[in-house]
Amino acid sequence: MRPLDIQQIGDELAIKWDDHSESFIKLEKLRRLCPCAGCNGEKDIFGNVYKNPTKPYTPKSFQLIRLAYIGGYALQPHWADGHGSGLFAYDYLKRAAESSDADTDDAKANPANGNQ
């Protein structure tokens, strides 16, 4: 699964996939689902998750500066607040786009992976 075309339309990304399906994902949701270690935590060999204290997002956190294509398997968004280390593998990106917004909120509200 690869994107044939990605366009920003307003505050959303429209992604056209090579199977001719289309996904839409809000930039804010994309940023909240950033899979980098800083946003999503890093696991040690015991499975403990180390995570930075939740950084407050600013309006700039959801402003996309540019998108980089990484090695034909992932997309790397660069955000206006300077963050840009998250690599969105295409299958992750598609699942993220297809997940409901409610799921996103649940994941963020769930303290199970939080700081200890």
Ligand SMILES: [Zn+2]
């Ligand atoms: Zn991140």
